[in-house]
Amino acid sequence: MTNGPRFRFAPSPTGSFHVGGARTALHNWALARRLGGTFVLRIEDTDEARNRPEWTQGIIDALAWIGISADDPHFEGPHFQSEYAAAHVAAAHRLFEQGDAYYCDLSGEQIQERAKELGLSGYDGHSRDRGLGPGPGRVLRFRVPDGITVVNDLVRGEVSFENSTIEDFVLLRGNGTPVFLIANVVDDIEMGITHVVRAEEHLPNTPKQQMLWQALGHEPPQWAHVPVLVNEQRKKLSKRRDKVALEQYRDEGFLADAMVNYLMTLGWTPPGAEESGSEIASWPEIEAAFRLEDVTHSPAFFDVKKLAAFNGDYIRMMPLDEFIERAGAELPIEWDRARFTAIAPHIQERLTTLTEVPDKVDFLFWPDDSPIEYDEASWDKAFAADWARPLLDDVLEAYGAIAEWNADALKVALEDVMARYELKLGKAQAPVRVAVTGRSVGPPLFESLEVLGRYETLRRLSDANERAAARAG
RNA sequence: GCCCCCAUCGUCUAGUGGCCUAGGACACCACCCUUUCAAGGUGGCGGCACGGGUUCGAAUCCCGUUGGGGGUGCCA
Secondary structure (H helix, E strand, C coil): CCCCCEEECCCCCCCCHHHHHHHHHHHHHHHHCCCCCCEEECCCCCCCHHHHHHHHHHHHHHHHCCCCCCCCCCEEEEEEEEHHHHHHHHHHHHHHHHEEEEEEECCCCHHHHHHHHHHHCCCCCCCCCCCCCCCCCEEEEEEECCCCCEEEEEEEEEEEEEEEHHHEEEECCCCEEEEEHHHHHHHHCCCCEEEEEHHHHHHHHHHHHHHHHHCCCCCCCEEEHHHCCCCCCCCCCCCCCCCCHHHHHCCCCCCCCHHHHHHCCCCCCCCCHHCCCCCCCCHHHHHHHHHHCCCCCCCCEECHHHHHHHHHHHHCCHHHHHHHHHHHHCCCCCCHHHHHHHHHHHHHHHCCHHHHHHHHHHHCCCCCCCCCCCCHHHHHHHHHCHHHHHHHEEEEEEECCCCCCHHHHHHHHHHHHHHHHHCCCCHHHHHHHHHHHEEECCCCHHHHHHHCCHHHHHHHHHHHHHHHHHHCC
16 A cells, blocks of 8 residues: 555456456556555456456456556455445435436337437436436436546647537436446545546446546546557457457467567656667556656557567567476476477577467477378478489488587588588488478477487488389489 | 547558658568578658648648548446
């Protein structure tokens, strides 16, 4: 608990954690920490249709993954909106008693009919002065006052709304339960929230909420509406169409640091990016520099390609032992760790995500004497030239005679052979690589052979030789 | 329909009236390096939506147009 400004992040539990939510959480978190304030987590669980207890843990875990730790002194919560239901209702009743709200007994169909007749788009304020009291099936509506509501937004400046365009919105449903608008405001008031930083889609709600704050006798908070994240069609990222689950990116081998860094570059630029020629920035740097005033006003496309580029950078920046540990976790349990450790430095700079690791090194873990699965396209290309088979033959002989089985010796031996064919290393290594790994691309060849060992290397070379002979014949 | 927001390279952005012949990042292309593939280096392609103002001067200010997006529930 701190005395500074109080921010809040108020997701509704829906099963997976949206990357857009992660971004706004990060915004709130950066500000709360830098300003010596508090990040309040509130679970908006009042919609019973979509709410399960395990979703809450999912949110906490997701936040922890991106560095928003419930153990941090700047973190408060989780609070549950459902636990404040009595306060929501009480506030609504108070509004009724003050005359700021009134009951209405019109059904949805009736409202639509009236609107159609009157040429309006929504509720016409039919019950404003009918003096109805509470009763079953009656909703409580807020009496929107005349005038103009000006929302002061930290990212957009002043946004004004003509109150006449805002209909008298519902506070309490026919069954007496509160709706989001009032629940949200009452919670924010109860929790002493000073800054509401959320996605732009909430901007149209804001005048209504501001009126509620005022009617309830409080100064509205500082509002800030950050632009939404969109897909390639420029539509708001949605769970239905788009890949938005943070957990999914995590499972696909994306690093939290890369995700956080990338998310923060959407709508904002880390300091010094232009001078350094890089948008890579550590969280402390980001936290120290992030300001709502600097956030862009237009929606940003969530570009997985760029995320992947960041991820590759972050993998390369990892200390080797950390890389070995984390990449090793992606490997099948039965694969020999020492063997992986030996090849690890050679694959670290060749990755985009951690989950690619097994495919990069699998040839080192095939059981001895098992048949090699060749990629046919690679094979055909590597053995197309007529020198390929004789060269492989010579390499097999030369490697059989190698005294010290290490990368340098293996390279020298191949260079001796290829000289006879007047080939360059780039070409000469191709048949050897395909023979041993089954593919035309992979980690540096001689290091791979060193790790693979003499026995398997010779055996695979020999197998390939036979196959090449069979095909030639 | 109505309300609100937005508009710089394909994408993310820098830019707050002269420093802009518009800068960087991702992507793409070429070259270099090279043991394949990467990584790295160098270079290139590519943008201020349009039209009016204001001003000595506009990417930057104003108006309009067009185009996008969001909201418009007894969901959150």
